[in-house]
Amino acid sequence: MKMRVLWLSAIACNGNTHSFLNYPYIEQFLNDFEFIYHQVIDSAYSLEDIVLNQIPCDILLIEGAISREFQRADVSVIEIIESYSKIVQKIVTVGTCATFGGIFRESDYENTSGLHFNQEKSLGNFQDILDKTVSLSGCPVHPEVLVNTLYAIKKSVNLKLDNFLRPKEFYAYTVHNGCTRNEYFEYKVDNHKFGELEGCMYYDHGCQAPYTHASCNKILWNEVNSKTRAGLPCMGCTEPKFPKQNLFETKKNMGIPEYLPVGVGKRTYLTLAGITKAFNIQRLQKKLFDD
Amino acid sequence: MIKLIEKIEGEAKLNFNFKDNKIDFVDIEFMSTRNIENILKGKSAFDALVINPRVCGICGHAHLIATVEALESCYDNLQISNKAKSLRELTLNFELIQNHFKWFYLTMMPLFGHKQEVLKATYPSQLMGKAIALFGGQYPHTSYAVVGGVVCDITEMDIIKLQHYIEQTVKFVEDNLIKMESESFSTCKSVDNILKYEGDLPDILRQIKKEELLAYGKSYGRFISFGENSYFKKGKSLKTRVNNNIFIEHAKESETATSFAKNVSYKDKYYEVGPLARAMVNKNKLILDAHRKYGDSIFSRILARVSEISQLLKHSKKLIQKLDLNEPSYIEPCIDIKQFSSSGYSAVEAARGTLIHKVELENGFIKNYEIITPTQWNLSGGTREKQGVSQKAMIGLYDIKMAELVFKTFDVCSVCTTH
Numbered sequence: 245m246k247m248r249v250l251w252l253s254a255i256a257c258n259g260n261t262h263s264f265l266n267y268p269y270i271e272q273f274l275n276d277f278e279f280i281y282h283q284v285i286d287s288a289y290s291l292e293d294i295v296l297n298q299i300p301c302d303i304l305l306i307e308g309a310i311s312r313e314f315q316r317a318d319v320s321v322i323e324i325i326e327s328y329s330k331i332v333q334k335i336v337t338v339g340t341c342a343t344f345g346g347i348f349r350e351s352d353y354e355n356t357s358g359l360h361f362n363q364e365k366s367l368g369n370f371q372d373i374l375d376k377t378v379s380l381s382g383c384p385v386h387p388e389v390l391v392n393t394l395y396a397i398k399k400s401v402n403l404k405l406d407n408f409l410r411p412k413e414f415y416a417y418t419v420h421n422g423c424t425r426n427e428y429f430e431y432k433v434d435n436h437k438f439g440e441l442e443g444c445m446y447y448d449h450g451c452q453a454p455y456t457h458a459s460c461n462k463i464l465w466n467e468v469n470s471k472t473r474a475g476l477p478c479m480g481c482t483e484p485k486f487p488k489q490n491l492f493e494t495k496k497n498m499g500i501p502e503y504l505p506v507g508v509g510k511r512t513y514l515t516l517a518g519i520t521k522a523f524n525i526q527r528l529q530k531k532l533f534d535d
Numbered sequence: 536m537i538k539l540i541e542k543i544e545g546e547a548k549l550n551f552n553f554k555d556n557k558i559d560f561v562d563i564e565f566m567s568t569r570n571i572e573n574i575l576k577g578k579s580a581f582d583a584l585v586i587n588p589r590v591c592g593i594c595g596h597a598h599l600i601a602t603v604e605a606l607e608s609c610y611d612n613l614q615i616s617n618k619a620k621s622l623r624e625l626t627l628n629f630e631l632i633q634n635h636f637k638w639f640y641l642t643m644m645p646l647f648g649h650k651q652e653v654l655k656a657t658y659p660s661q662l663m664g665k666a667i668a669l670f671g672g673q674y675p676h677t678s679y680a681v682v683g684g685v686v687c688d689i690t691e692m693d694i695i696k697l698q699h700y701i702e703q704t705v706k707f708v709e710d711n712l713i714k715m716e717s718e719s720f721s722t723c724k725s726v727d728n729i730l731k732y733e734g735d736l737p738d739i740l741r742q743i744k745k746e747e748l749l750a751y752g753k754s755y756g757r758f759i760s761f762g763e764n765s766y767f768k769k770g771k772s773l774k775t776r777v778n779n780n781i782f783i784e785h786a787k788e789s790e791t792a793t794s795f796a797k798n799v800s801y802k803d804k805y806y807e808v809g810p811l812a813r814a815m816v817n818k819n820k821l822i823l824d825a826h827r828k829y830g831d832s833i834f835s836r837i838l839a840r841v842s843e844i845s846q847l848l849k850h851s852k853k854l855i856q857k858l859d860l861n862e863p864s865y866i867e868p869c870i871d872i873k874q875f876s877s878s879g880y881s882a883v884e885a886a887r888g889t890l891i892h893k894v895e896l897e898n899g900f901i902k903n904y905e906i907i908t909p910t911q912w913n914l915s916g917g918t919r920e921k922q923g924v925s926q927k928a929m930i931g932l933y934d935i936k937m938a939e940l941v942f943k944t945f946d947v948c949s950v951c952t953t954h
């Protein structure tokens with residue numbers, strides 16, 4: 245039996261919609277799931293059918309930030325969510341906006357936030373559906389993270405979730421894990437320049453990967469690359485505070501980055517940095533493809 | 536009669552007024568806005584590179600390129616390598632192409648009564664997504680173009696991979712879209728010739744002829760295009776008369792009472808932007824032929840958009856051949872943006888047409904930011920006396936379904952329109 249899915253867009257850029265369309269085995273997916281509504285994929289119901297009735301459905305996907313003021317087909321998204329969350333098995337927040345508020349938390353709608361969180365803060369509303377919700381943060385969400393989570397729901401897998409209701413399977417990693425620039429980080433070679441294959445961006449260019457929970461360097465984007473491999477700092481787009489300010493710079497206090505890798509204390513960091521600097525590895529001072 | 540138009544990345548309301556059974560005016564209403572220009576205020580300049588792709592999930596890359604060029608225009612003597620310029624142009628081409636595939640297969644074909652074949656949209660657009668990700672790290676929502684160049688460095692291996700993505704896309708075009716050599720399609724001069732071939736595109740075009748829809752969707756025949764690069768020219772065209780002297784200062788936004796989308800006009804006149812406009816300004820032979828025969832109708836609009844796929848694939852191959860990998864990808868600007876109070880603007884061609892960004896900086900922070908999106912040009916909701924481009928294109932139709940089709944040939948995107 246196909247599982248029935250409602251894709252509901254709130255205050256969004258539809259980046260998650262298009263990220264989803266990049267899922268390579270979409271044909272397989274559409275054999276196993278059916279959208280009762282989706283922004284661009286044909287569905288048996290119109291948006292008006294969806295908001296005026298309560299069409300039977302198994303999973304509610306929410307994309308975009310939420311505010312009572314924001315409407316779809318003249319009905320407040322909050323009302324639509326209230327209606328469907330009662331009948332579905334699971335609610336999945338797709339993307340950082342739907343999870344934490346994201347960029348559109350700052351848009352002009354009143355009290356805009358994610359479904360259960362306003363950045364890191366837990367919200368009181370929707371408590372009754374808390375145990376039905378899975379959060380998939382990311383701006384946008386990786387298509388494999390979305391699709392595989394939906395399959396896990398279909399198979400009734402008991403998903404282990406973190407404090408923000410994100411499946412650990414994808415969010416227990418940090419983006420730092422798997423970056424091709426790791427050696428430069430380890431040995432604290434901070435000679436990164438844009439437009440080069442060498443160097444780690446943590447020390448000067450604001451790379452947030454060591455404290456950002458996501459699988460970008462494990463699953464890879466579009467099956468080929470990641471921001472940090474390409475040479476773009478991780479912007480921390482899966483985290484509650486996304487977007488922070490001054491994204492291309494590393495905020496420091498007395499020369500030490502303000503945000504340290506997950507689980508590393510300041511003193512440990514200093515000790516480690518002292519030791520690793522002493523290595524002075526020639527190979528890492530040169531261009532990778534030097535003759 | 537009000538109809539909710541959906542599956543346009545959001546929704547719009549069209550309020551149809553009939554006279555003698557024919558549509559005589561359509562009021563276009565977009566019901567929401569996210570106001571990203573306000574979000575940008577007070578942020579440090581470079582953060583716009585991260586925020587702006589989030590204006591739109593389908594053409595976010597055009598917003599990135601527009602942002603970086605607007606910021607760069609604030610500098611006096613900024614150096615950008617040819618390699619960086621070409622890479623940006625390539626990734627922008629790839630975004631245009633993926634958009635055209637999605638529009639044709641997900642939106643257009645079903646409106647002509649065909650079953651939606653999701654895979655035909657997603658397979659080639661995924662290839663183009665990979666091509667962007669190769670340089671940009673991911674697609675959608677990369678910020679790989681930064682002031683001074685691009686963040687990636689590329690190797691011969693990347694080029695080989697890229698060529699494979701392009702060749703696969705070409706093959707898809709030849710196997711599905713139109714069963715002729717993609718290169719010949721890109722230089723074909725005659726509509727009649729196109730109609731002789733098999734494929735999803737000629738099928739739709741023949742259907743338009745057969746169902747006698749050739750006169751549908753005509754507007755003013757006034758076109759404009761601001762984004763210049765090695766392929767697109769800047770200019771406006773009235774029918775086939777092209778004038779390349781146009782100035783962004785004359786492009787004006789105005790608020791409307793009934794909609795969250797602002798209208799955009801050039802010297803107080805509404806112009807069509809997009810692939811058809813680009814082709815008219817570029818004097819593309821095939822589209823001139825279509826225009827001569829069928830004007831700015833749905834026939835010409837669809838043909839212009841889809842044929843751009845092959846043209847851009849071909850042009851991208853040329854750009855790749857000319858790449859000099861020894862050039863730097865990035866040249867650090869000599870002035871720190873934090874010391875900057877200046878203003879600038881940019882115009883790029885996004886899939887749906889001209890996209891304009893204007894920025895004002897104060898000590899490296901954004902004081903003001905304005906975005907004019909392509910769909911605002913096409914979907915401007917004018918008055919009865921002075922109708923917008925798509926409004927005019929729907930006048931005289933009998934049937935709301937047909938009007939929706941005409942409306943959607945402009946490739947409506949509600950997130951962009953209302954940003």
Ligand code: SF4
Pocket residue numbers: 255256257258259260307308309338339340341342346347348382383384385589
């Ligand atoms: S999380 Fe990001 S991709 Fe998603 S809607 Fe928000 S801004 Fe767009």
Ligand code: SF4
Pocket residue numbers: 419420421423424425426427429443444445446451452453454472477478
């Ligand atoms: S660039 Fe970022 S992800 Fe890569 S090694 Fe450095 S900190 Fe980690």
